[in-house]
Amino acid sequence: MSSFEIGLILGMAIITFAIRYTLFAVGHRVRFSPLVVQALTYVPVAVLSAIVVPVMLMPEGEGLQLSLHNHYLVGGVAAILIAARWRNLLATIAGGILCFFLWRWFYG
Amino acid sequence: MSSSRQFLLGMRDTIPMLVGAVPFGIVYGTLAVSSGLSVVATLAMSLLVFAGSAQFVAASLVASGTSLTVILLTTLIVNLRHLLYSASLLPFVRHLPQRWRAPLAFWLTDESFAVVHRHYLLDDSPVERKHWYFLGSCLAMYSLWFACTLIGVLLGQALPSLGDWGLDFAMIATFIGIVVPLLRNRPMIVAALVASAVAVAAHGLPYKLGLMLAALLGVCAGVISQRLAERGKPAQEEAA
Numbered sequence: 001m002s003s004f005e006i007g008l009i010l011g012m013a014i015i016t017f018a019i020r021y022t023l024f025a026v027g028h029r030v031r032f033s034p035l036v037v038q039a040l041t042y043v044p045v046a047v048l049s050a051i052v053v054p055v056m057l058m059p060e061g062e063g064l065q066l067s068l069h070n071h072y073l074v075g076g077v078a079a080i081l082i083a084a085r086w087r088n089l090l091a092t093i094a095g096g097i098l099c100f101f102l103w104r105w106f107y108g
Numbered sequence: 109m110s111s112s113r114q115f116l117l118g119m120r121d122t123i124p125m126l127v128g129a130v131p132f133g134i135v136y137g138t139l140a141v142s143s144g145l146s147v148v149a150t151l152a153m154s155l156l157v158f159a160g161s162a163q164f165v166a167a168s169l170v171a172s173g174t175s176l177t178v179i180l181l182t183t184l185i186v187n188l189r190h191l192l193y194s195a196s197l198l199p200f201v202r203h204l205p206q207r208w209r210a211p212l213a214f215w216l217t218d219e220s221f222a223v224v225h226r227h228y229l230l231d232d233s234p235v236e237r238k239h240w241y242f243l244g245s246c247l248a249m250y251s252l253w254f255a256c257t258l259i260g261v262l263l264g265q266a267l268p269s270l271g272d273w274g275l276d277f278a279m280i281a282t283f284i285g286i287v288v289p290l291l292r293n294r295p296m297i298v299a300a301l302v303a304s305a306v307a308v309a310a311h312g313l314p315y316k317l318g319l320m321l322a323a324l325l326g327v328c329a330g331v332i333s334q335r336l337a338e339r340g341k342p343a344q345e346e347a348a
Contacts, residue, residue, distance in 0.1 A: 020193075024198065035331070036195075047189040053308060054318075076281075
């Protein structure tokens, strides 16, 4: 490994572990206000939506692609519908990926 | 329930997540090597960092020749959501010694958080042994993530065009599978819609700042929406 790679991996490892461990480490001394607890319940939905939707709507990284040729959009909508209808994780992931590849196969 | 049963149950309940993690891990291994990272560095990142979306973003930044400082700052922003995951799980791990808390924190991912948090909330068995469930979920994700990175590296060397197959869609499908069942009431839906709209509108901002801005505004929108709903019907109990 080059020195850049060592710095990259050690840096990323330390930052990521610090984020994940800090609250666990001081656990017995932290109490959250009701507002913070309320806000925390919305974090996973907000962060994951913010990761997913831009990839679905602009898979190339720039410019909206609202067409049936955008298989990220078609596969994503299929996954959302499966999840909303059956609330089953395995069906959502497997079904979404299947739709994505079938659509790519036919319209790619 | 015994410790080993909790452990196995944690692994079993994580299986649906593995369906998404397998292709995602493979495509990470492929992309990282084609981005210019060495095989050892690609594997070491899965072993020591263990954060799929951050590894993915870092590999793409390496490919575009970004400086180390900017990559590390981006890692901080992309992974900041784990601070909030650990806050949500804190009430359930507070009683554990540090030798448990440190490794469980190291292995805390989106996938294990979704599975484990649900178990802590919904399962009636006493909390004392549930950290074995947590551990089972984490080890299932960790071992698979490393194995898939290795497969990705090997496949990438055999099939150089693998990066164009769209395997990264697996991450999208996994995250959709986590989010959609959480959209049970109007404030949650408002939070998701606001975060999505801001993320798309602010996509051009440097260093993934759009992601953090979207998350922040999405959370604010959810809280405001919940407060308005509670004010509208003070006598009625909010469905939890």
